[in-house]
Amino acid sequence: xxxxxxxxxxxxxxxxxxxxxxxxxxxxxxxxxxxxxxxxxxxxxxxxxxxxxxxxxxxxxxxxxxxxxxxxxxxxxxxxxxxxxxxxxxxxxxxxxxxxxxxxxxxxxxxxxxxxxxxxxxxxxxxxxxxxxxxxxxxxxxxxxxxxxxxxxxxxxxxxxxxxxxxxxxxxxxxxxxxxxxxxxxxxxxxxxxxxxxxxxxxxxxxxxxxxxxxxxxxxxxxxxxxxxxxxxxxxxxxxxxxxxxxxxxxxxxxxxxxxxxxxxxxxxxxxxxxxxxxxxxxxxxxxxxxxxxxxxxxxxxxxxxxxxxxxxxxxxxxxxxxxxxxxxxxxxxxxxxxxxxxxxxxxxxxxxxxxxxxxxxxxxxxxxxxxxxxxxxxxxxxxxxxxxxxxxxxxxxxxxxxxxxxxxxxxxxxxxxxxxxxxxxxxxxxxxxxxxxxxxxxxxxxxxxxxxxxxxxxxxxxxxxxxxxxxxxxxxxxxxxxxxxxxxxxxxxxxxxxxxxxxxxxxxx
Numbered sequence: 001x002x003x004x005x006x007x008x009x010x011x012x013x014x015x016x017x018x019x020x021x022x023x024x025x026x027x028x029x030x031x032x033x034x035x036x037x038x039x040x041x042x043x044x045x046x047x048x049x050x051x052x053x054x055x056x057x058x059x060x061x062x063x064x065x066x067x068x069x070x071x072x073x074x075x076x077x078x079x080x081x082x083x084x085x086x087x088x089x090x091x092x093x094x095x096x097x098x099x100x101x102x103x104x105x106x107x108x109x110x111x112x113x114x115x116x117x118x119x120x121x122x123x124x125x126x127x128x129x130x131x132x133x134x135x136x137x138x139x140x141x142x143x144x145x146x147x148x149x150x151x152x153x154x155x156x157x158x159x160x161x162x163x164x165x166x167x168x169x170x171x172x173x174x175x176x177x178x179x180x181x182x183x184x185x186x187x188x189x190x191x192x193x194x195x196x197x198x199x200x201x202x203x204x205x206x207x208x209x210x211x212x213x214x215x216x217x218x219x220x221x222x223x224x225x226x227x228x229x230x231x232x233x234x235x236x237x238x239x240x241x242x243x244x245x246x247x248x249x250x251x252x253x254x255x256x257x258x259x260x261x262x263x264x265x266x267x268x269x270x271x272x273x274x275x276x277x278x279x280x281x282x283x284x285x286x287x288x289x290x291x292x293x294x295x296x297x298x299x300x301x302x303x304x305x306x307x308x309x310x311x312x313x314x315x316x317x318x319x320x321x322x323x324x325x326x327x328x329x330x331x332x333x334x335x336x337x338x339x340x341x342x343x344x345x346x347x348x349x350x351x352x353x354x355x356x357x358x359x360x361x362x363x364x365x366x367x368x369x370x371x372x373x374x375x376x377x378x379x380x381x382x383x384x385x386x387x388x389x390x391x392x393x394x395x396x397x398x399x400x401x402x403x404x405x406x407x408x409x410x411x412x413x414x415x416x417x418x419x420x421x422x423x424x425x426x427x428x429x430x431x432x433x434x435x436x437x438x439x440x441x442x443x444x445x446x447x448x449x450x451x452x453x454x455x456x457x458x459x460x461x462x463x464x465x466x467x468x469x470x471x472x473x474x475x476x477x478x479x480x481x482x483x484x485x486x487x488x489x490x491x492x493x494x495x496x497x498x499x500x501x502x503x504x505x506x507x508x509x510x
Contacts, residue, residue: 009450013460015508022467023504025474027255030248030501033494034262038269039284040498042244045491046233048078048088052095053201054234056132057221061208067225072096074232087125088488094134120147120158121485127161130168131205137168151333152288153199156186160199163206183207187220192227195238195286198485200224236490240482241283242273246296248498253303254505267305270297271312278319290333291323291343292382295350302353317354320347328363332382342381344368345392352399365400368393369407377418384483385431387444390419394448419448420458427461431479439469439478439496443503450506463507466500476500 015023033040055071062068075092083089123144129135138144145162147155159179166174186193186203193200200220207217228234245266252260274280279289280297298316301309323330329339330347348364351357367373378389393415400408422429422445428437429445442462449459470476480491481499 009447009506011452011455011459012450012509013455013463013507019463019467019504019508022470023255023501023508026470026476026497026501026504027252027257027260029474030497031252031257031260031262033248033497034245034266038245038262038265038267039241040245040248040266040494042240042283042492042494044235044237044239045493046074046078046229046231047236047488047490048075048084048092048233049488050197050201050236051075051233052088052092053128053198053205054221054224055095057201057204057208057217058225061214061218061221065225067228070228070232071234078233085488087121090134091125091128091132094129094132097133121487124157124161124485127165131164137165139169142166142171142174149334149336151290153194153196156182157199157202159183160186160202160206163209164202167206167209180207180210180213184213184216187216187223190223190226191285192224192238194288195281195283196236197224197227197234197238198236236484236488237283238285239283240492240495242270242280242286243282243293243296244492244494244498245270246280246293246300247495247502249300249304250296251498251502251505253300255501256505256510258303263304267301267309271301271305271309274312274315277322278315278317280316288333289319291320291330291347292332294319295343295346298350317351317357320351321357321360323347324360324363328367330364339367340381341368341373341376341379342383342389342392345389345396348396348399349392352396358401361399362401362404365396365404365408365411368396369404369411374407374411375414378415380431380483380487382483382486383440383444383481384487384489385429385438385441385444385481386422387419387429387441387448388481390415391444391447394451398451416448416452419445420456423458423461427465429462437465439466439476440481440499441478442466443500446503446507459507463504466504 035041051071051074055075058065058068058071075096079089079092123138126135126138130137142162145158147158160183163175163183166172183203183206187200204217204220207213249263249266252263273284275287275289277289280293281288282293294316298313302313306313323335325331325335325339327339329344331337331339332343344364344367348361352361378386378393380386381389394412397408397412424437426437428442430437430441442465446459446462449456449462476496478496480489481495482492483489
């Protein structure tokens with residue numbers, strides 16, 4: 001619970017003049033980021049994976065096109081100056097045909113990824129490396145490419161990967177006409193389906209092998225080239241406008257700017273983007289609803305316009321209630337898919353102020369505080385750091401009623417114990433144990449620390465870390481925070497300002 005109907009931070013810091021100035025300058029900056037349409041534009045930076053796949057498509061379908069050299073320059077420069085994870089590096093080297101794919105390093109990276117989706121990610125990268133001529137095709141049952149009941153883009157991505165593997169293994173009979181038609185629909189026209197460049201690229205890689213659909217792959221590749229960033233690369237998705245708008249609104253409210261003139265327009269803009277199922281997606285034009293975006297939008301709308309958008313609020317609650325699994329937890333995208341701790345905490349925070357949702361909140365807290373999960377460190381989810389799950393869990397524990405109080409207290413203590421053990425000597429927090437501190441991870445940690453029963457020296461050190469890293473223009477720069485497909489990072493620069501403001505809003509007395 002980030003704002004409305006929730007108790008304020010238990011132990012915020014009395015703000016020094018310097019800290020207050022930092023927060024207020026940042027609030028002014030974030031408020032000025034909202035557009036005339038009410039949303040906060042949040043474009044995503046180029047990423048190596050998508051750029052490498054597009055390079056392979058251009059080389060095959062558009063030989064001699066000038067975009068080939070632009071993409072190659074982007075990839076070579078990035079690999080030389082800021083190499084990404086081994087997974088993307090292996091794909092990029094294969095696309096550049098430099099003879100060094102380092103597929104073993106990609107496998108090692110996946111071995112570190114303890115997540116229920118890890119097997120699917122391994123299959124994806126093995127299939128892509130095979131398609132680029134850098135590895136043999138996986139010899140696995142075709143059913144491994146199925147993704148029943150999953151989010152829309154994952155279903156299509158796995159269908160595309162199956163079609164790619166079917167071509168490579170000389171088994172075209174494994175892909176039916178309906179699947180081919182679905183893949184062609186994914187790349188049709190200039191619109192980026194579901195705002196997802198990766199899903200489109202995988203469909204294009206499959207369609208280029210179909211004798212009557214190769215022309216569609218050529219057209220789709222030409223359309224995709226119109227979305228290149230100024231650096232010559234391609235991003236993972238088109239943007240995160242809905243997610244960032246809701247989070248920025250919550251950050252302004254937390255920082256004492258509940259009457260900021262941008263907030264009513266932002267609430268109206270978000271309400272207009274609610275899906276028929278009551279949920280929200282990550283940006284405009286996306287039809288797939290999810291728990292993460294819906295939870296943030298619900299909190300913001302309830303805080304900003306609970307009467308004007310009462311119907312929108314209730315429908316968002318209904319969407320979350322329908323997501324709830326039988327174990328009391330919440331998945332990201334679809335009922336019946338594995339419950340996730342970060343998403344379960346997010347749902348608790350969004351639903352707790354509503355009396356009619358009390359049963360779901362209690363069940364979710366029981367799920368989070370189950371003995372099998374109680375001592376686990378916070379998970380790395382759509383935010384690659386663990387401090388995001390930590391702050392959401394700590395806030396969720398404050399929603400506990402007497403029937404779950406003991407379990408919630410134990411969960412809060414366990415979460416905060418893991419959190420404080422990860423604080424660096426500079427006062428900040430990072431993604432993983434060996435990673436340096438960064439502003440977004442530290443801001444999330446500050447939220448959790450501000451909700452300790454007693455004021456903590458750790459909170460003061462975290463705030464000092466943040467204040468010292470404010471740029472002269474009032475903004476912040478951070479390493480990427482968001483992951484998708486997990487565990488691959490992608491960079492949405494606007495989130496640095498928004499997340500730090502959210503952290504300072506909780507950490508400092510108003």
